[in-house]
Amino acid sequence: MNFVINGINYHVDIRGNGFPLILLHGFTGSSATWAAFENKWSMHSQMISLDIIGHGESDSPEEISCYEIEHQAEVIYSLMKKMNIGKADILGYSMGGRLAITFAVKYPHMVRSLILESTSPGLKTALERNERQARDFRLCELISEKGLEFFVDYWEDIPLFSSQKRLSEQKWLAIRNQRLRNNPLGLINSLKGMGTGAQPSWWDELIKIEFPVLLITGSLDQKFCQLANEMESDFRYAKWKVVEACGHAIHVENPEIFATFVSDFLAEIAFSKENGEK
Numbered sequence: 001m002n003f004v005i006n007g008i009n010y011h012v013d014i015r016g017n018g019f020p021l022i023l024l025h026g027f028t029g030s031s032a033t034w035a036a037f038e039n040k041w042s043m044h045s046q047m048i049s050l051d052i053i054g055h056g057e058s059d060s061p062e063e064i065s066c067y068e069i070e071h072q073a074e075v076i077y078s079l080m081k082k083m084n085i086g087k088a089d090i091l092g093y094s095m096g097g098r099l100a101i102t103f104a105v106k107y108p109h110m111v112r113s114l115i116l117e118s119t120s121p122g123l124k125t126a127l128e129r130n131e132r133q134a135r136d137f138r139l140c141e142l143i144s145e146k147g148l149e150f151f152v153d154y155w156e157d158i159p160l161f162s163s164q165k166r167l168s169e170q171k172w173l174a175i176r177n178q179r180l181r182n183n184p185l186g187l188i189n190s191l192k193g194m195g196t197g198a199q200p201s202w203w204d205e206l207i208k209i210e211f212p213v214l215l216i217t218g219s220l221d222q223k224f225c226q227l228a229n230e231m232e233s234d235f236r237y238a239k240w241k242v243v244e245a246c247g248h249a250i251h252v253e254n255p256e257i258f259a260t261f262v263s264d265f266l267a268e269i270a271f272s273k274e275n276g277e278k
């Protein structure tokens with residue numbers, strides 16, 4: 001299904017019945033990330049998987065401001081309004097997790113729960129943000145000068161994804177081919193507009209979140225385990241789950257455990273809502 005919001009076309013994959021679950025993929029990903037979970041989640045959730053701007057079948061506009069993370073949170077707001085959805089569970093992986101946190105901070109009344117896989121609320125200081133933007137700008141130059149295939153070769157080889165080298169060739173190729181289906185301009189503008197250094201820090205906003213949060217990281221992903229540990233202390237109602245022997249993309253490396261953690265968390269939320277708990 002396609003939605004036009006502010007003149008930009010967004011592709012949205014919608015499967016299943018039940019309470020709305022908005023699914024937000026990572027950088028170089030797409031809504032296809034979540035298809036594998038249809039059997040597990042579509043019984044209890046209406047899975048609404050967005051191709052985030054510059055990714056998948058959504059547009060890759062030239063204007064960088066379209067990609068700003070607060071603007072993209074507003075897009076999710078508009079999408080929910082167009083679908084007559086008042087409140088949803090929001091699940092985000094990595095870049096999608098940063099967008100999920102942004103949406104939760106801007107539109108808390110529209111969130112029932114938040115599920116965050118390997119992500120962060122941004123960088124705390126302007127110095128960190130500037131340094132990260134410079135790093136991400138060099139990635140943009142790599143994409144524009146060397147092309148998408150060269151960039152994907154580089155990207156899949158960064159230390160953060162080293163544990164993915166253990167994946168079956170079929171799984172590894174599926175991720176690679178899905179990265180290669182993206183638009184180079186979309187990835188460049190995504191880094192410039194909504195990269196980790198481009199967004200505001202939401203660290204001081206986490207304490208204001210009043211709905212349940214599930215944090216999921218892989219034990220091999222030390223950086224994002226540290227971030228999850230800190231976020232667990234800052235959120236009022238957060239649970240942190242660590243999946244052993246997994247890296248950054250738990251949904252790829254151990255989809256069974258990931259799917260079960262999400263389903264169990266959502267079942268708990270639904271039960272507590274049905275029994276009138278806040």
Ligand SMILES: C=C(O[C@H]1C=C[C@H](C(=O)CCC(=O)O)[C@@H](C(=O)O)[C@@H]1O)C(=O)O
Nearest residue numbers: 026027028093094095096160195196249
């Ligand atoms: C390399 C770092 O940050 C990048 C890594 C993960 C994020 C992501 O969405 C990757 C998804 C994937 O390729 O599976 C990405 C983001 O949040 O935009 C970060 O740029 C790092 O060390 O922080």
